[in-house]
Amino acid sequence: MSLLLEKKKKTYRLRMIEAFDKGSFICPHCHREMDLxxxxxxxxxxxxxxxxxxxxxxxxxxxxxxxxxxxx
Structure with a gap:
């Protein structure tokens, strides 16, 4: 039961979307999405x-x- 009540940790990508309305990094050289x-x-x-x-x-x-x- 306690596992159901425990909040799930937010991912970095989700935090970026919430804070900046933008969820990805784009490489300035190849213009592909980068991962943290x-x-x-x-x-x-x-x-x-x-x-x-x-x-x-x-x-x-x-x-x-x-x-x-x-x-x-």
Whole structure:
């Protein structure tokens, strides 16, 4: 039951459409639609990665966080 009540996380593309009424990036060279692969923040690390639900990405993030915490 709690799974039904939980809000589904919005995708980056959906957030762009809601904010700017435009949902895609167009390559200035070939004019094809581009996909967002990742968003990186200097303090927070990966904010978004297209493979974020994959176990290998979760493991990599955990290792990076542990290394950052050890470094202070």
């Amino acid at each position: 692969v990742e968003v990186w923040h200097a303090d927070y690390g990966f904010i978004y990665h297209y493979m974020e639900n994959m176990e290998s990405i979760k493991t990599m993030r955990r290792i990076n966080l542990e290394q950052k915490q050890r470094a202070g």
